[in-house]
Amino acid sequence: xxxxxxxxxxxxxxxxxxxxxKECSSQVVREVLESDxxxxxxxWSAVAELGWTGVAIPEEFGGxxxxxxxxxxxxxxxxxxxxxxxxxxxxxLAAEALLLGGSxxxxxxxxxxxxxxxxxxxxxxxxxxGAPAWNRMNTKAETCGDGQFRINGVKTPVLDGLKADIxxxxxxxxxxxGLYLVDLNQENVTRTLEPSIDxxxxxxxxxxxxxxxxxxxxxxxxxxxxxxxxxxILVAFEQLxxxxxxxQMAVSYAKERFAFGRAIGSFQAIKHKLADMYAELELAxxxxxxxxxxxxxxxxxxxxxxxxxxLSISRAYTNCAKESIQVHGGIGFTWELDAxxxxxxSKLLNVALGSPARWQEYLIQSLEQKExxxxxxxxxx
Amino acid sequence: MNFDDSAEEASFRAAAGSWLSANKFDYRxxxxxxxxxxxVRKWQLLKHEGGWGCLHWPKEYGGQDAAPxxxxxxxxxxxxxxxxxxxxxxxxxxxxxxxxxxxxxxSQQKQRHLPRIARGEEVWCQLFSEPAAGSDLAGIKxxxxxxxxxxxxxxxxxxxxxxxxSDYGILVARSDPSAAKHKGLTFFLVDMKSPGLEVRPIKxxxxxxxxNEVYFDNVRIPDSNRVGEEGDGWRVSLTTLMNERxxxxxxxxxxxxxxxxxxxxxxxxxxxxxxxxxxxxxxxxWHVWSRGLKNFGMRLQSDMSQGKVPGPEASICKLMLGAQxxxxxxxxxxxxxxxxxxxxxxxxAGWHFAYLRVIAxxxxxxxxxxxxxxxxxxxxxxxxxPRVDKNTPFNAIPTAL
Ligand SMILES: Cc1cc2nc3c(=O)[nH]c(=O)nc-3n(C[C@H](O)[C@H](O)[C@H](O)COP(=O)(O)OP(=O)(O)OC[C@H]3O[C@@H](n4cnc5c(N)ncnc54)[C@H](O)[C@@H]3O)c2cc1C
Numbered sequence: 001x002x003x004x005x006x007x008x009x010x011x012x013x014x015x016x017x018x019x020x021x022k023e024c025s026s027q028v029v030r031e032v033l034e035s036d037x038x039x040x041x042x043x044w045s046a047v048a049e050l051g052w053t054g055v056a057i058p059e060e061f062g063g064x065x066x067x068x069x070x071x072x073x074x075x076x077x078x079x080x081x082x083x084x085x086x087x088x089x090x091x092x093l094a095a096e097a098l099l100l101g102g103s104x105x106x107x108x109x110x111x112x113x114x115x116x117x118x119x120x121x122x123x124x125x126x127x128x129x130g131a132p133a134w135n136r137m138n139t140k141a142e143t144c145g146d147g148q149f150r151i152n153g154v155k156t157p158v159l160d161g162l163k164a165d166i167x168x169x170x171x172x173x174x175x176x177x178g179l180y181l182v183d184l185n186q187e188n189v190t191r192t193l194e195p196s197i198d199x200x201x202x203x204x205x206x207x208x209x210x211x212x213x214x215x216x217x218x219x220x221x222x223x224x225x226x227x228x229x230x231x232x233i234l235v236a237f238e239q240l241x242x243x244x245x246x247x248q249m250a251v252s253y254a255k256e257r258f259a260f261g262r263a264i265g266s267f268q269a270i271k272h273k274l275a276d277m278y279a280e281l282e283l284a285x286x287x288x289x290x291x292x293x294x295x296x297x298x299x300x301x302x303x304x305x306x307x308x309x310x311l312s313i314s315r316a317y318t319n320c321a322k323e324s325i326q327v328h329g330g331i332g333f334t335w336e337l338d339a340x341x342x343x344x345x346s347k348l349l350n351v352a353l354g355s356p357a358r359w360q361e362y363l364i365q366s367l368e369q370k371e372x373x374x375x376x377x378x379x380x381x
Numbered sequence: 382m383n384f385d386d387s388a389e390e391a392s393f394r395a396a397a398g399s400w401l402s403a404n405k406f407d408y409r410x411x412x413x414x415x416x417x418x419x420x421v422r423k424w425q426l427l428k429h430e431g432g433w434g435c436l437h438w439p440k441e442y443g444g445q446d447a448a449p450x451x452x453x454x455x456x457x458x459x460x461x462x463x464x465x466x467x468x469x470x471x472x473x474x475x476x477x478x479x480x481x482x483x484x485x486x487x488s489q490q491k492q493r494h495l496p497r498i499a500r501g502e503e504v505w506c507q508l509f510s511e512p513a514a515g516s517d518l519a520g521i522k523x524x525x526x527x528x529x530x531x532x533x534x535x536x537x538x539x540x541x542x543x544x545x546x547s548d549y550g551i552l553v554a555r556s557d558p559s560a561a562k563h564k565g566l567t568f569f570l571v572d573m574k575s576p577g578l579e580v581r582p583i584k585x586x587x588x589x590x591x592x593n594e595v596y597f598d599n600v601r602i603p604d605s606n607r608v609g610e611e612g613d614g615w616r617v618s619l620t621t622l623m624n625e626r627x628x629x630x631x632x633x634x635x636x637x638x639x640x641x642x643x644x645x646x647x648x649x650x651x652x653x654x655x656x657x658x659x660x661x662x663x664x665x666x667w668h669v670w671s672r673g674l675k676n677f678g679m680r681l682q683s684d685m686s687q688g689k690v691p692g693p694e695a696s697i698c699k700l701m702l703g704a705q706x707x708x709x710x711x712x713x714x715x716x717x718x719x720x721x722x723x724x725x726x727x728x729x730a731g732w733h734f735a736y737l738r739v740i741a742x743x744x745x746x747x748x749x750x751x752x753x754x755x756x757x758x759x760x761x762x763x764x765x766x767p768r769v770d771k772n773t774p775f776n777a778i779p780t781a782l
Contacts, residue, residue, distance in 0.1 A: 271757035283673030360665035
């Protein structure tokens with residue numbers, strides 16, 4: 001047993017952090033936030049050149065095949081830097097969907113281009129606000145022979161959808177939801193920008209009118225859940241990096257800022273708040289570690305570990321982001337201070353892969369399944 | 382990163398498991414009485430004879446020179462075998478008193494006590510808190526005055542857990558009231574059968590009497606029972622407190638298994654509580670919290686297995702346990718609705734006891750507020766508060782009493 005990242009993985013972390021401190025300052029994030037660029041192209045090329053996009057993609061499909069623990073380390077640093085690039089959509093979702101359900105032709109066709117950063121992806125699941133049952137989804141897939149499907153419907157919001165080359169679309173065929181890979185560079189697809197809570201990661205509304213697509217894997221909720229579980233663990237590491245950055249920011253401000261003749265960090269109301277943020281974050285970090293391990297070993301507990309990691313870090317990030325602003329006082333509410341960038345991002349990541357309520361239900365379902373398999377109540381803990 | 386056992390760890394776990402199932406016994410009938418400590422002693426002796434006691438100690442003192450990870454594995458298996466409660470009751474003896482003797486005691490003191498502790502022949506208590514000094518431990522007033530080869534102790538300790546069952550106690554007392562607060566303290570090992578020492582049990586809010594008042598009326602302690610130098614008592618006490626932090630990190634239950642079964646077995650509306658979405662949400666939060674504590678504990682253990690001493694960040698465990706556990710236990714009782722007030726029929730009065738006992742989780746071994754100060758100052762590096770008691774002679778510091 002060993003519950004830490006290895007020395008090599010820690011080395012990768014410090015290299016990634018140094019690189020991002022230099023190449024992804026908050027100025028870079030703000031340029032995407034304040035302009036109509038879909039993402040930062042220079043940063044994206046640099047990230048691809050470093051091999052980060054291919055770190056968990058097997059060598060036979062053009063990746064480096066290093067592994068998921070390394071991908072988690074990179075995700076944490078990307079989250080800390082608020083990197084404005086379509087990494088999560090392309091890697092945790094599009095590449096993972098292909099790895100999970102793609103035929104060897106599909107994998108050969110797309111994964112090398114994703115690994116090299118040439119192709120970016122998006123995950124199109126939402127159809128506006130709300131959490132309807134799968135079979136109430138309006139986007140439909142209809143077979144037209146030769147493994148091709150016609151896709152019709154409107155997906156919004158789609159993170160990174162504005163300029164992505166491919167989308168993994170959740171659609172119903174005969175009432176059964178499935179994952180469909182759609183080349184977005186076709187005439188039957190139209191996209192417009194959707195205003196969103198965090199425009200450093202722009203979102204699109206995508207309309208599919210008889211767009212052609214291919215199915216990935218077996219139809220059914222199980223495939224979608226598997227994809228969500230895997231992505232949730234990777235996104236949890238982005239959340240972890242972001243939450244850590246918020247806490248660090250608040251702690252250093254509490255040491256510098258004076259009021260009533262003392263550093264504000266010497267007041268217990270502030271000190272105890274920061275202690276609580278730290279404690280909650282460390283439990284969440286521990287749950288993320290467990291998730292990383294489950295992902296890297298394809299453990300039978302992966303689904304449970306994903307829900308636990310996602311629920312705890314979502315809560316910790318939301319809390320760190322809001323309380324960090326509180327510790328800053330008036331300056332915390334300015335556009336100029338980076339705190340609101342984290343506040344925005346924390347909410348985006350909190351809902352983008354489904355709300356806490358959804359994941360609570362997923363968690364209880366996986367505990368019920370575990371109990372059924374074990375055949376007794378006691379095994380649940 | 383690897384949450385699985387290595388082959389070696391797996392075979393150690395299997396051996397521990399089979400020894401435990403062959404040797405465990407039913408102690409529950411003797412829970413609240415003195416017999417409980419007979420069971421604690423008996424279990425310690427059994428473990429020692431079987432080669433499973435004080436695993437991480439050096440062999441010369443009755444341990445096994447085992448790797449810290451083996452201690453963790455044995456503790457997990459002991460928990461699974463239902464025997465953990467007996468070892469938890471020995472936490473003050475082994476995790477605190479013996480740990481302090483091991484680090485700060487001289488070789489005579491180690492030879493005299495450690496092997497006996499390893500065999501379950503000595504139970505110890507911690508004589509630190511006083512009526513006017515708990516969180517502010519360095520404010521204790523119990524006096525130690527040198528008299529020839531002895532020290533003479535006068536004063537009062539309070540909240541001393543298990544003093545009534547103990548053979549010895551670790552004691553911190555004031556040897557120089559004119560020195561600064563933290564400088565005038567000295568640390569002793571005291572025989573609880575000493576003339577002039579009186580133990581009076583205190584009835585707790587939860588009903589039982591685990592803790593006590595302890596009075597010292599001219600109690601004589603030989604100087605050979607002094608640990609560390611005269612005036613060095615604060616440093617020695619900190620060793621105890623650091624070990625306490627690590628020792629209590631994972632001994633309190635999170636009760637998830639129990640609430641899961643409760644939700645399964647408790648009727649709600651047309652079905653069972655577990656089918657209700659609000660209950661499912663509560664269960665999910667409870668599980669996430671419980672896993673967080675468990676996984677954090679594993680990270681601490683993992684650090685320890687690499688030879689790192691658990692630092693102040695170990696305070697997280699108890700801080701994150703107490704208040705949340707109290708909230709959840711309250712919600713568990715709410716689940717029982719009209720039936721919540723009296724559970725004797727369902728044989729589940731454990732929920733009431735837990736709800737009362739959890740009160741103390743937020744106070745014992747450092748209150749929530751003190752733990753937040755420790756995390757804020759020693760982990761996050763925030764400045765301490767302005768203090769009026771730091772460089773003043775102890776007997777010139779203002780007090781209420
Ligand atoms: C079940 C139980 C078992 C115990 N067993 C033992 C034992 O075996 N041996 C032993 O020596 N002691 C034992 N104790 C005592 C325990 O260590 C003290 O109760 C604890 O340290 C708090 O001290 P106090 O009771 O004097 O409260 P106080 O220190 O008076 O605290 C009262 C309140 O003030 C707060 N407070 C105090 N100082 C600060 C500060 N600087 N900043 C913010 N808030 C502050 C506290 O958090 C608390 O809320 C036990 C206690 C309990 C409940």
